[in-house]
Amino acid sequence: MTVFTTGITVLQKIVIAIGAGLCVWGGINLMEGYGGDNPGSKSQGIKQLLAGGGVIIIGTTLVPLLSGLLN
Numbered sequence: 738m739t740v741f742t743t744g745i746t747v748l749q750k751i752v753i754a755i756g757a758g759l760c761v762w763g764g765i766n767l768m769e770g771y772g773g774d775n776p777g778s779k780s781q782g783i784k785q786l787l788a789g790g791g792v793i794i795i796g797t798t799l800v801p802l803l804s805g806l807l808n
Contacts, residue, residue: 741804745800745804748800749800752793752796753793755792756791757789758789759788760786760789760790760793761789763781763782763785763786763788764786766778766781767782767786768782769782770782
């Protein structure tokens with residue numbers, strides 16, 4: 738059971754790290770869009786930024802619920 742709990746913790750950290758990376762990438766695209774006055778890049782950046790936030794929320798709320806599957 739401890740292996741499963743440890744796996745859930747590792748999975749949670751990985752999902753949060755992916756979401757944070759997506760947020761950073763979206764922020765960079767957003768700043769590039771503002772710097773070059775490129776509306777396409779701004780749109781893509783804000784979408785990536787929000788998607789990264791969503792992935793972080795999933796990692797913090799839904800992934801820990803997996804530990805209740807075996808109880």
